[in-house]
Amino acid sequence: MNNQELAEAILKEVGGKKNIQNFTNCMTRLRLQVKDENKVNQKAIEQLSGVLGTQLQGTQVQVILGGKVLSVANEFSKLVPINNSGGQEDDSQNKGGISHVLNTLSAILTPALPPVIAGGLMKGLIFMFINFGWADGASDTIIFFNGLADCMFYFFPFLLAVSSAKKFKTNEYIALALAGLLMYPFAIADGQQFIQLFGIIPIAVVNYSSSVLPIIFSVWLLSHVLRFFTARVPEMVSMIFSPLLSLVITAPIAMCLLAPLGYYIGEYLAIAVKWLIDFSPWLAGLIVGGTRPILVLGGMHHAMNPIMQQEVASFGYSQMLAMVLMSTLAQATAPLVVYFKAKKVEEKQVALSAVIPGYIGITEPAIYGVLAKYRGAMIAACLGGGIGAAVSTIFGGRSFGFVMPGVLSIPAFIGEGFLGIVLGIVTTVIVTAVLTFVLMDRFNAKEKKEKKKNTRPLENSDIEAVTAKQVSDLEIQSPVIGDIIPLDSIEDATFSKEILGKTIAVSSTDETIYAPFDAEIKAVFPTKHAIGIESLEDGVELLIHVGLDTVSLEGQGFKLKVKQGDRIKKGETILSFNREYIRSKNLEDAVIVVVTNSETFKTVDKVPELGSIDLQNNLFSITK
Incomplete structure (x- = not known):
């Protein structure tokens, strides 16, 4: 499928020309503002050859295309000749506080970045030429190109x-x-x-x-x-x-x-x-570098651009951009290791196709094509990027221009603190490669090892005993009273594709979350919409997430009954919420229940597919 055919197919699946309000594109995504999101066939778009994934945020459809986005956007503009500054955009579903602000900043900054990125890279090249004695800093040529680079920032x-x-x-x-x-x-x-x-x-x-x-x-x-x-x-x-x-x-x-x-x-x-970087360089690097893949997965990474741009404007350099560089290299290194370890030809091809764009700075192919599938590789990329960013920050790594982080933009990092960049890159690549090699097949290897434990033929009594044990290993009861809803109706790829682990969605009828087992509260989000708990007896970790994009409500409509570190008894009330208030903000109110450490168990099966449930019904059946 060529770029023109892909543009035509995307247009068809988003409801045609009449459903397009306006559109734009960033470095990796075609962003379509639609009039009626119900006309968008998200599944069909994701199945198109060349599409890496989709995100639906309010009435904005984000089609993730990677490096070919500009070519597809050009073809799309021929099919839908809309003046993107015209028309009335319906923000009714985007008035979500922080989320709306971040989306607005991203929409404003993204079109203006290409010349700034070019200027940052040019500044790095100029510094490199002068530093290595390849050019005279006082020459008219250098003065000219330095002015060209500076004007894009000034x-x-x-x-x-x-x-x-x-x-x-x-x-x-x-x-x-x-x-x-x-x-x-x-x-x-x-x-x-x-x-x-x-x-x-x-x-x-x-x-x-x-x-x-x-x-x-x-x-x-x-x-x-x-x-x-x-x-x-x-x-x-x-x-x-x-x-x-x-x-x-x-x-x-x-x-x-x-x-x-x-x-x-x-x-x-x-x-x-x-201040945060000066206070604890390693912690700042670990947080920024370690969370970057998750932000890319949710399409929220552009929200960091204003901060990095402001660093350059205020101090003449950006340390955060150096941290992002390490994460970018980690996201490219993990698929490279997957390429060598994968056994199927198709998996090797997908992994290899993500490596070169990743090192250039376009990591969506790696995130959606490889890391989302191999959870061990995703963990390795997060840890490798975080550790590498911590090392880089400790040794003063920084960028002297706003650039798209990747190997081609390394000249922009040459200068004071370049030792930190070098050490950070080496650390990132080594740690990510080693961790990916160790973690990628860890769980598969565990299953194979368990299968080889008993080599003698099984008798009937053995089979009955094993079957009984598997059935009764662990049952996780529902923390919600309500009705099971199809997972494919949840318009969030992180949950609908079960990226975080085995997932069930429930429409609550009494607006209350209960403890499904004796547990410790491991995480409580400040906005009260999500809670992480861990079973005291078996170590099962659950994420209970109320609604989609409800983080934008900033705690309104939620009443939290616990705090982080609390130990709770089975059946105890954890959280209550106002479903009507959530719906009044045009947000999904389904309760999402995820076994976030699914990979540590032999099997995690979802018991009910559809139907009504109460606190006595099991949601998951787990075999250790």
Whole structure:
């Protein structure tokens, strides 16, 4: 299937042209804003040749395509000639607090990244040429290319003005005018920090070059003000007066309030990240490097881009980007080991096809094609990336430009702390390779070993005894009263594909979660929507997750009865929730129950397929 055929097939399965509100693409995903998500055939899209996976977030369909996304997006634009800045986007299902903010930032930053990534890589190459004596730093040629690289960072507000205007559905050229105001070199006396508007309103004189949030906040305000005047000024003179009135109102508010607010939020966020790194470099590296594959799996990794970009703007370098580089190399190394260890030709081909894009910086093929299938390799990539990032951070590894982390962008990391980059890369590759080699077939090997324990022929009494033991090893009763619902109706690949372990979804009828066994509370999410528990007797680990995307509710609608570290008795109430409140926010309210350590048991079988259940019914039957 070529790119044109793939674009046509995707369009068909998302409901055709009439169901497309607008679309864009990032480095690996085609992001389609649809009018009616019920018309989207997610399963059919995932089965298309060339599609690595899908994510459905509200009315946005993310089709994961890896390195071919740009080619497919170009073909898609021929089929759906939509001006992506036009149309009314239905945010009714995306007003999810933190989730909505992160999605908005990602949509604004992603289109503006290619020139910035190019500039970061160019800065690294320039530094390398000068450092190794291959070029004279004072030469006109180096001065020219250094200016080309710097301008992409210095004038970043102009790039963001365009993408912000598209996201907020407002005029791009008026947005550029606001960016010009932010960058305007006001002639003031040395040491003067404020100018007085109308003689009474102070405007802080701030260097907004390379900044992120000030222009985004300003364009957001512009979109509302311009829309207000466009709807009320007579059409005959609207082209003249609507922009004028909008700028006269927006510019002072932006310069007095929004731009400084965005500037200081970004600055203090960068300072907070640096404080964490200075406080505990190994812990910061371990967290960022170790969780990166999980963020990629959920499509949330772009949320880190503003932080890394702000690091570069504030300090001239990014340590977090060095951590992400280590995780990227870990995600590419694990499939390489899988290629050598896999026995089936098809599995080898899939693994090998993920290696080169992974080392370049595109890790979705590795995540969805290999690591999601081989859980041991996923664990190895998380640990290898985390340990490598910790080593890199301890020795001061950093990037001097915002780049797509991969082997081709290593020149951007050359400079102070490059020893940390080298040590981090070596550590990442070795640890990931060793762990993948050890963990990939660990559970299969365990089964084979158990099968070889008894070589004598089994008698009938032996068979009966073994069968009885397997049946009665361990039964996990339901923590929910309600009705089993089909897993394929859950629109989240992490749960519907049972990536975390054996999974059952239940529609609760009494809005209460009970302890299915005597257990210890191992994890309680701050937003109260999910709890991790571990059986005191058998070590079974359960994740009980209420709803989808309910993290966006920030705890509203949930009443937590326990805290982390508590020991609870079977039947004790753990959590209650308001199903109607969840539904009022257009969110799924199903209770997801996952055996997160399924791989440590010989078998984990789901007892009921469908039907009503109560606390006396078993959900899982486990053989040790």
